[in-house]
Amino acid sequence: MDRQFDVVIIGAGPAGLTAAIYATRANLSAAVVEEGAPGGKLVKTYEIENYPGIKKIAGVDLAIELMEHGLSFGAQLESGTVTAVEDDGENKIVRLADGRSLKARAVIVATGTKERELDLPEAQRFTGRGISYCAVCDGAFYRNQDVVVIGGGNSALEESLYLTSLVNKVYIVIRRDQFRAEASVVDKVLANDKIEIIYKHLPESLIIEDDKITGIMLKSVEDGSLRKVACSGIFPYIGADASTSFLDKSLLDERGYLLVNSDMSTSHPGIYGAGDVCQKDLRQVVTATNDGAIAANSVIKYLQKH
Numbered sequence: 001m002d003r004q005f006d007v008v009i010i011g012a013g014p015a016g017l018t019a020a021i022y023a024t025r026a027n028l029s030a031a032v033v034e035e036g037a038p039g040g041k042l043v044k045t046y047e048i049e050n051y052p053g054i055k056k057i058a059g060v061d062l063a064i065e066l067m068e069h070g071l072s073f074g075a076q077l078e079s080g081t082v083t084a085v086e087d088d089g090e091n092k093i094v095r096l097a098d099g100r101s102l103k104a105r106a107v108i109v110a111t112g113t114k115e116r117e118l119d120l121p122e123a124q125r126f127t128g129r130g131i132s133y134c135a136v137c138d139g140a141f142y143r144n145q146d147v148v149v150i151g152g153g154n155s156a157l158e159e160s161l162y163l164t165s166l167v168n169k170v171y172i173v174i175r176r177d178q179f180r181a182e183a184s185v186v187d188k189v190l191a192n193d194k195i196e197i198i199y200k201h202l203p204e205s206l207i208i209e210d211d212k213i214t215g216i217m218l219k220s221v222e223d224g225s226l227r228k229v230a231c232s233g234i235f236p237y238i239g240a241d242a243s244t245s246f247l248d249k250s251l252l253d254e255r256g257y258l259l260v261n262s263d264m265s266t267s268h269p270g271i272y273g274a275g276d277v278c279q280k281d282l283r284q285v286v287t288a289t290n291d292g293a294i295a296a297n298s299v300i301k302y303l304q305k306h
């Protein structure tokens with residue numbers, strides 16, 4: 001028999017864990033389903049300097065604090081990947097990849113985003129051995145070597161700064177002639193003499209020798225000329241896509257993000273969204289936790305009415 005909860009929260013990142021705090025403190029029974037490590041993207045983040053009240057904290061430490069706090073009022077953590085959310089008229093049925101399913105009167109989708117992968121021949125084969133989407137997880141493998149970071153947003157620059165504590169040199173490759181990141185982070189990057197910025201270039205191909213990545217070929221967006229950069233590691237931070245493949249397309253915008261109202265409700269009664277998975281302008285820990293609190297509060301009101 002499917003286990004029954006008042007609310008099933010999908011995703012144990014900052015949004016889902018905050019929703020768990022608010023739901024369980026209001027005496028709702030809650031399950032939080034997570035396919036990876038609780039804490040979400042925080043686990044892959046070196047340092048957080050902009051979460052109010054905490055001047056600086058390692059991403060993984062904030063993840064642990066949030067997980068302990070999120071589960072401390074009785075929410076149950078369920079390990080698994082959600083593959084579908086159905087509605088039988090009375091309950092939502094949350095289906096998991098391993099065949100289990102959970103029943104709930106309401107669902108909060110807090111599945112965040114997934115990093116976009118480098119679209120070059122052989123890139124998939126070298127993921128985990130030359131190409132990494134997590135500097136915090138894999139940076140140490142490239143100690144005293146040269147690496148390339150691709151991208152000009154906050155994540156790319158913050159992780160480049162982290163990598164400079166380990167590697168010999170970081171090349172940052174960006175398509176434009178300026179960054180999209182916060183000014184304070186850009187200033188730190190520009191002042192760091194271990195970083196060289198390669199403006200107005202795009203990745204063209206991997207350079208592979210003896211079945212190892214030894215460099216990357218870049219192409220100028222201005223004149224199409226090629227430039228070879230020797231490196232042993234490549235860290236692409238080239239954007240992310242919403243993790244919404246298990247949801248009905250009618251709930252999503254054209255880019256796949258979950259459409260929500262100001263109370264975090266979707267167009268399907270009893271299904272709510274929170275965090276990076278939603279259509280929004282600013283994807284940060286503070287906005288994810290904000291959404292999680294509002295979504296749980298809306299679920300409380302919804303369950304009182306139904």
Ligand SMILES: Cc1cc2nc3c(=O)[nH]c(=O)nc-3n(C[C@H](O)[C@H](O)[C@H](O)COP(=O)(O)OP(=O)(O)OC[C@H]3O[C@@H](n4cnc5c(N)ncnc54)[C@H](O)[C@@H]3O)c2cc1C
Nearest residue numbers: 011013014015035040041082111112275276283284285288
């Ligand atoms: C490198 C990097 C640096 C960053 N630096 C900062 C910073 O300095 N300050 C800041 O405020 N923000 C920063 N961010 C952004 C911040 O991490 C995110 O905005 C925040 O984690 C979003 O929280 P979330 O709960 O919405 O999603 P996530 O943290 O992405 O959590 C979503 C969770 O859902 C799980 N999930 C997904 N699909 C399923 C499924 N089908 N079934 C079960 N589980 C699923 C995932 O495994 C994940 O654990 C950074 C992000 C990155 C990548």
